[in-house]
Amino acid sequence: MAESPIRMRSRPATEALIVEAGERILLRDGFPGLNVQTLAAEAGCDRKLVYRYFDGTDGVVDRIAGRAHAALTASLASIPQVETASLRTFARISLLTWLAALRASPLSLRLMAWALVEDSDLLRRIESDRAAVLQTWMRERRPRLRVPPEGDPVALNAVLLAAVQALALSADRRGAVAGLTLDAEGWSRAEAALDRLLVAFPD
Known part of the structure; x- marks a missing residue:
């Protein structure tokens, strides 16, 4: 038989x-x-x-996260390197590149949404590994720029990064956020708003 x-x-x-x-x-x-x-x-x-x-399920989720992180890495690697002597320009490129990578990875967005409503060692590790993907890309691409002594660029970057990730999540789930429809025109408006916020970085 x-x-x-x-x-x-x-x-x-x-x-x-x-x-x-x-x-x-x-x-x-x-x-x-x-x-x-x-x-x-x-x-x-x-x-x-x-x-x-x-x-069990955690092992499957761990494998899914690994695949999602690999997709993010490949998406980031596909972006041509741009030479710049401006910290503001580099911050802009990094944020928009990360936004594009997240929008191209629905699995990453689902895992991010999960971590917003639940807490576990596994989800914390997935969040940490995802952050490491971006940090590695930025470390490899970042020009030798001097960080100004005034202000708090680390905190500013964290706030802007959180905003970019919230935009990606909102676009994936609702197509809008805080009255802004995330269609082609909406994304142009969001990008223009980001440019206005980035004036806090030295040019």
Whole structure:
């Protein structure tokens, strides 16, 4: 008697099916719909395999996050390097590049949204790893610019980065934020507003 298709799958193939199932569930239903039962049903495998191969849902989420971070890294790497002697210009390029990378990665946005409403060691690590993706890119691209002694550029950058990420999340979930519709015209207005805020950085 021939083995069932599930039994004939190799472990790597079954793992890939489970991770892909997790991505579909996360994109379609959000994090509340992600559990061992839905993963197994979506992947067409026994629930025991989710525990055996991933030690439960967290292991699958960890793998999904790794794939999302790899996509962000590739997106950032595709942006040509621009030589600049202006800290303001570099900040602008970095923020808009990160915004574009996030908007191109729905999985990253779903994971970010999850971390806003729940707290766990896993989600904190995912957040830290995502931040490291941007920090690595900036460290490799940043020109040798002197940070001015006055002001607090670190805090300013954190505030602007939080705003950019909120824009990406709002565009993904609602298409608008605080009365600003995030269509082509809205994005142009948001970019112009960012330029006005960036005057706090030295040119």
